[in-house]
Amino acid sequence: MFGPTPIHRRCYRPEMPVPRRYTTDAIVLSRFDLGEADRVLTLITPGIGKLKAIAKGIRKPTSRIGGSLEPFAELQVALARGRTFDVVTQVSVGHAWLNLRDSLESAATAWYLAELADRSLEERHAAEPLYALLRRAYELLDAGMAPDRVARWYEMHLLDELGVRPEVDRCVECDRMLEADGRFRWVPPLGGVLCDRCPGPPHDRAGLSLEALKLLKAYQRLDVAALAALRIQGSVERETEAALREFTRQALERDAKSLAFLDEIRHTAVQELS
Ligand SMILES: [Zn+2]
Numbered sequence: 001m002f003g004p005t006p007i008h009r010r011c012y013r014p015e016m017p018v019p020r021r022y023t024t025d026a027i028v029l030s031r032f033d034l035g036e037a038d039r040v041l042t043l044i045t046p047g048i049g050k051l052k053a054i055a056k057g058i059r060k061p062t063s064r065i066g067g068s069l070e071p072f073a074e075l076q077v078a079l080a081r082g083r084t085f086d087v088v089t090q091v092s093v094g095h096a097w098l099n100l101r102d103s104l105e106s107a108a109t110a111w112y113l114a115e116l117a118d119r120s121l122e123e124r125h126a127a128e129p130l131y132a133l134l135r136r137a138y139e140l141l142d143a144g145m146a147p148d149r150v151a152r153w154y155e156m157h158l159l160d161e162l163g164v165r166p167e168v169d170r171c172v173e174c175d176r177m178l179e180a181d182g183r184f185r186w187v188p189p190l191g192g193v194l195c196d197r198c199p200g201p202p203h204d205r206a207g208l209s210l211e212a213l214k215l216l217k218a219y220q221r222l223d224v225a226a227l228a229a230l231r232i233q234g235s236v237e238r239e240t241e242a243a244l245r246e247f248t249r250q251a252l253e254r255d256a257k258s259l260a261f262l263d264e265i266r267h268t269a270v271q272e273l274s
Pocket of ligand 1: 172174175176194196
């Protein structure tokens with residue numbers, strides 16, 4: 001977990017007592033098998049935030065809830081308070097987002113987005129904005145928007161929710177407006193873009209192209225329909241991807257495990273095309 005960043009002000013409310021039995025919307029963020037037939041799930045919910053729950057006997061063929069308690073779906077989950085984990089008693093599927101699973105790249109992207117949400121939250125603090133963000137991203141993947149654009153849009157808005165919106169309009173050191181004929185450096189530890197007049201950190205960084213800077217601004221300002229319609233050079237998309245991933249890694253203080261898998265899939269896809 002990362003330290004006392006502003007997300008605690010934005011997304012968290014004082015803990016409220018949860019009744020013994022309750023029902024909530026939820027999306028599965030991760031899961032692992034426990035014992036002979038049980039499974040422990042990490043769920044994100046709008047009102048209670050992130051929580052761990054146990055589904056008992058879910059891996060038995062006779063389980064009533066087995067098939068529905070899956071990732072990449074918005075679920076309605078009934079839970080009973082338990083000592084270590086709350087216990088899942090009933091599940092129904094609200095939105096299945098079946099198209100999202102059709103492509104390996106969009107499914108791997110969905111895992112990556114879930115992992116980022118997981119790492120951004122502490123357990124049992126309300127998380128409506130992050131829940132809404134993840135839900136929207138899954139809708140977009142399901143609707144067929146390019147997975148890398150959904151991922152960039154999500155990273156940018158997640159950073160915003162975490163209270164660490166990247167600065168792409170002014171120099172992070174001298175506060176001057178960045179000008180189109182200037183030269184820029186991307187310095188995540190300082191919070192964004194540095195102009196060429198400021199020395200910045202001692203180890204020099206590669207410059208950020210004007211096109212990548214414009215695309216970063218677009219991810220902050222444009223709605224998803226406009227983003228989906230943008231025509232962008234591949235090299236600029238890759239530069240922007242590297243920039244936003246680095247910023248996100250910095251904000252969450254580590255690499256996402258699911259990125260290695262996502263990159264492998266994309267690498268394989270490129271080889272198959274060539
Ligand atoms: Zn400057």
